[in-house]
Amino acid sequence: xxxxxxxxxxxxxxxxxxxxxxxxxxxxxxxxxxxxxxxxxxxxxxxxxxxxxxxxxxxxxxxxxxxxxxxxxxxxxxxxxxxxxxxxxxxxxxxxxxxxxxxxxxxxxxxxxxxxxxxxxxxxxxxxxxxxxxxxxxxxxxxxxxxxxxxxxxxxxxxxxxxxxxxxxxxxxxxxxxxxxxxxxxxxxxxxxxxxxxxxx
Amino acid sequence: xxxxxxxxxxxxxxxxxxxxxxxxxxxxxxxxxxxxxxxxxxxxxxxxxxxxxxxxxxxxxxxxxxxxxxxxxxxxxxxx
Numbered sequence: 279x280x281x282x283x284x285x286x287x288x289x290x291x292x293x294x295x296x297x298x299x300x301x302x303x304x305x306x307x308x309x310x311x312x313x314x315x316x317x318x319x320x321x322x323x324x325x326x327x328x329x330x331x332x333x334x335x336x337x338x339x340x341x342x343x344x345x346x347x348x349x350x351x352x353x354x355x356x357x358x359x360x361x362x363x364x365x366x367x368x369x370x371x372x373x374x375x376x377x378x379x380x381x382x383x384x385x386x387x388x389x390x391x392x393x394x395x396x397x398x399x400x401x402x403x404x405x406x407x408x409x410x411x412x413x414x415x416x417x418x419x420x421x422x423x424x425x426x427x428x429x430x431x432x433x434x435x436x437x438x439x440x441x442x443x444x445x446x447x448x449x450x451x452x453x454x455x456x457x458x459x460x461x462x463x464x465x466x467x468x469x470x471x472x473x474x475x476x477x478x479x
Numbered sequence: 480x481x482x483x484x485x486x487x488x489x490x491x492x493x494x495x496x497x498x499x500x501x502x503x504x505x506x507x508x509x510x511x512x513x514x515x516x517x518x519x520x521x522x523x524x525x526x527x528x529x530x531x532x533x534x535x536x537x538x539x540x541x542x543x544x545x546x547x548x549x550x551x552x553x554x555x556x557x558x559x
Contacts, residue, residue, distance in 0.1 A: 346498040349505035350536040418496050427502065 324353040325475040326466065332361030332388065333397035334406060334421065340479040341424035347475075348431035355473070356428075357466040359438035363445065364388045365421070366437060368453045380446020387445065390453070391421035429456050436461050436469075484542055484554050487515040493522045493550075500526050501533045508539060508557050516542065519553045526551055 325347045329340045340356065348354050358366055369390040376384060388394045399405040413420065419427065428435075434457040442449070442460070449460060459465070470476045490507045492500045500521045511517055519530070527544070530553050534541045538559040545552040 342498050345502055349498065349502045350533055351505070351538075352536075416496060417494050417499075419499065431502070 319472065321474045322353060322472050323351065324355065324469070324473040325477070326355045326470040326473040327357065327476075328466070328478045329356055329358045329362035329365070330360050331397065331479055332364055332394060334394040334409070335397050336479050337362070337365050337391075337394060337421055338418075338424065340477070341421065341428060343477065343479075344433050345424060345427050345431055348428070348433055352474075354428075354431075354433040355436065355466075355469045356433060357436045357438065357469075358441075360441050361387075363437060363441045363447060365391055365394055366435070366452050366455070366458075367447065368451060369393070371451045373448045373451045376446050376448075383445040384447070391425060394421060425453070425455070432457065434459070436466060438462070438466075484516055486518045486554065487511050488517040490517055490519045492519055495521065496523055497525050497529065501529055504530075504553075504555070505533065505537065508537075508555065511557050513557050513559065516554055516556050519555060521551050521553070522549050523551075526553070530555075 325343070327340050327344060329337060331337065344354050344356055364387040367388070367390045369392060395403065396406045396409055399409075410420070435455055436459050437452065439460045439462055441447075452458070488507065488511050490503060492503055495503070500519070500523050504517070504519050507519075508517055523529075527546075530544075531541060533539075534555060540556045540558050541553055542556050543552075543554040545554075
């Protein structure tokens with residue numbers, strides 16, 4: 279609209295009408311392409327979370343946000359990287375063929391949601407045990423239950439391939455999850471770019 | 480009080496902490512038709528802020544909120 283009215287005022291000579299019309303047409307088509315690219319890059323109703331921490335409390339918070347967002351009708355993406363990756367290991371799975379460092383990381387890092395510890399007041403594991411029993415008493419869902427819920431609610435999980443490789447984890451030792459993808463940073467950024475909310479936890 | 484609202488489904492969410500009430504309600508509301516009403520009963524004090532936020536975002540409408548001591552009842556109409 280703006281273009282049209284502005285251009286109309288700027289047409290003083292009859293002979294230049296055709297030229298001006300062409301100019302306007304060009305501008306309109308230019309605006310149209312701009313509008314199209316704008317609508318393509320505008321954020322979707324989506325949340326992208328980076329789960330960097332391997333602590334029970336932070337993992338729980340990220341899963342609560344993820345399931346809450348799914349309940350609110352948002353598309354949810356969780357990107358597990360670095361200390362967050364061992365949370366997704368399956369306790370029951372055993373894989374061989376690891377080198378020395380891989381074995382060491384394998385034993386020292388938690389094997390799945392059950393072995394994840396509190397970031398504060400762990401007190402050699404006592405704090406975590408107390409927190410877990412308190413969570414049960416207060417009906418707060420465990421990490422395991424939250425992961426199940428996330429799967430039910432179509433929360434998508436991405437696992438950082440580089441972190442896995444660094445710590446010597448193999449794909450075969452990760453949990454069975456319906457929407458699990460192994461990827462790198464670009465995949466996450468593609469999702470984050472058109473998300474309304476991005477969080478680093 | 481609630482006689483004037485016809486309830487099609489009752490959801491007992493007592494004792495459930497965050498985020499379960501809205502997770503359950505977001506699933507439960509899909510069991511009723513658009514225009515029908517669910518009654519959600521919760522004991523989570525956070526729900527007083529959470530339910531309106533959820534309803535606004537998900538495009539549903541809270542017709543009435545009833546609070547009796549620890550019990551909070553929401554009457555939610557499915558809009559979308």
